[in-house]
Amino acid sequence: MSVADSRPPQDGPARGRPRSEAVERAITEGVLKLLEDGVPLAELSIERIARTAGVGKAAIYRRWSGKEELFVDIVRAAEPQSPELPGTSLRDDVVALLEQVRQRGLMTRSSVLLHNVIAQMKTSPKLWEAYRTNVIEPRRRKQHAILRRGQETGELRTDVGIDVMNDMVFGPMLVRAVMRPDADLPEGLAEQMADAVLDGLRPVSPPRT
Amino acid sequence: MSVADSRPPQDGPARGRPRSEAVERAITEGVLKLLEDGVPLAELSIERIARTAGVGKAAIYRRWSGKEELFVDIVRAAEPQSPELPGTSLRDDVVALLEQVRQRGLMTRSSVLLHNVIAQMKTSPKLWEAYRTNVIEPRRRKQHAILRRGQETGELRTDVGIDVMNDMVFGPMLVRAVMRPDADLPEGLAEQMADAVLDGLRPVSPPRT
Amino acid sequence: MSVADSRPPQDGPARGRPRSEAVERAITEGVLKLLEDGVPLAELSIERIARTAGVGKAAIYRRWSGKEELFVDIVRAAEPQSPELPGTSLRDDVVALLEQVRQRGLMTRSSVLLHNVIAQMKTSPKLWEAYRTNVIEPRRRKQHAILRRGQETGELRTDVGIDVMNDMVFGPMLVRAVMRPDADLPEGLAEQMADAVLDGLRPVSPPRT
Amino acid sequence: MSVADSRPPQDGPARGRPRSEAVERAITEGVLKLLEDGVPLAELSIERIARTAGVGKAAIYRRWSGKEELFVDIVRAAEPQSPELPGTSLRDDVVALLEQVRQRGLMTRSSVLLHNVIAQMKTSPKLWEAYRTNVIEPRRRKQHAILRRGQETGELRTDVGIDVMNDMVFGPMLVRAVMRPDADLPEGLAEQMADAVLDGLRPVSPPRT
């Protein structure tokens, strides 16, 4: 299940002493504890994590190939589950997804935690790729599906690319929740944004006076 | 002019040998060369920069207090100048700013350079603050001013907060240009986005059937 | 028989699965193989020995308490048996013992093996003591007995301590065979040394002119 | 002067900050202190030495390529200077050299120190070679020279190889002083040994009755 678990694949029954789940837990909880104590991400060394978790360095390297892989797993674990979509209309589905992003922004902010870890990832192309593949792309695929269905039901214009529309519909909330820690995310924001932007993306623009 | 130039303030004429501008240039150009050669940001150590620039470590520490301060200066230097706004209409001004972001996205991508440096900054609150104050906020103030004037001229609805509208108008392009290196930024994208989103933000929403 | 076999003493018949002799053999032969392959003694780790022998580490620790104890047993096993002494005269007995040392020097050298292991032992006082007690002292006692009998038969002077004479008679060959891997040990060396040194240790030194 | 000083050879004036002699002293004295405190040689790690000396590991690796090279230098430094030879006769010169070996044995024993370090060296062929070249061989050359001159002056027989005679003359004291920590080395031992062994190596063996 873990992205970065590096145990070599093997057939047959496991041989030797199995890896302790307690160790796994001690490590991840150690990292979270350090972050919550306000330790800057840059000061999270493997040695310090091991010391905090009461664990040998080797126990960490046995599971992850480095600091970054470990962080990916921790972010993945903290990632909220994708919500059930109502499916009643394009507007309702869009609101549901926007609301998820908004919630995520609130959570991320309140627990200092993930914001920096995610930012940090961009410094390592390899890791960013892992994060994109495992977290971002699935979310994006779901968004595309919703928009495509909106086009089919005639709720959405067809003369703008799905990908561009995706950024127009979900980009504003993303920017607000992820890139601007000082902006507020009031209740009702999802509805407000959805209504306004979908209004500009209706299939036929009636003439105005 | 440099944010991080740490020469102690001093009265009277400079004494002793003045700092060599050639050294300054060698350092910044060394960093750019390394980045362009595809060296990951995480592998840019002060020692390596000094070696590449043919410069002593002390010469760097004399000018910046650390790696991060150096990076801030480099990003600032590479930041494009804000364009002149036509001022003919809300739509034209918005298109001009969106076009600037689009151009910046194209440039950043082609020169590998800044994308990661900016991401990196988030890991250092101090630096992110500096970047926000010096780069992001001025740009945002200009955007707000445009939108406010749009409200005054009746081109924009007044029942949505300026700040939210700002994200709705400029957020999509920002996401596309800064956060998604694989998305394309075709010509005409600025116009397309501006027209669609402004359509949803017109002051009066006529009833639909 | 093994010095370092650490099975706890126990009454009654052995219980549970008995230790496999094949494992014992695999371990000792693995060590010898590694040494003969030119692996430096310092690179002989328990882990590597176990890997080479196809054996678990625990199987080694069950039998010896550590690397050094294992080495003692291996050296002991390789030690040549003490020869029969002719007993016809002091000179003949001395030659026989010197010849044994010479042979041992030749053997040790050809099989790389033991020279370094013995040297290594000196770093562990405990082991050196074991080696001294089990290998060196018995040999020394036999040498002393011969010399003492030489004094009784009037073949050896009595005004020099047995211990000093022992070093004078056997020391040269020992130095040559054990401490100087590059010296040659030609046939007849034992006789040559014995004659010369015994000449200086005759009971009465007649006055010279 | 140090065997293992690994500074790359260089022309012209020294560049950069020169290496501190104080550091050199702190390291060697740290090692001696640890040994004198009874720390087993096997527990002397570079990290511990650095900690004891209040020095960074790099400062050690800058001077020696490893633990063993460091030890060679320490033994060399503790090695007594070769004595002036009287030159009055073969017997007097031999006594002088034997006395040196005896003294060395006494010292080595009293200061626990060097005995084990020297033994340790044999485990590393490379180091033993260094020790042999720098310490043993010079001493041996001096011994050979004395014996050769003894042959020329008619004090020594010529029908035994110099090398074999060397072991016969100096081997006993060497064995006693280096290989047998429990043997005593009384004053006068050098004279006693010299007289006895030289008696057996006189050029003409007069007939006996």
Added chain:
DNA sequence: GCCTAACCGAGACGGTACGTCACGTCTTTTA
């Protein structure tokens, strides 16, 4: 034309962390 202060490259300094390896112990399954 000196003096002197600050610069310059080089590199040593005490530290900290890296990722690997071996230690001796412990915990699995299999025989």
Added chain:
DNA sequence: TAAAAGACGTGACGTACCGTCTCGGTTAGGC
């Protein structure tokens, strides 16, 4: 109960940077 396998905490390995500190030497004013 022993067997192989392999995870466990510990700690040393040798390397790379950190940011500071000497070195000898250079480069500008101000005298």
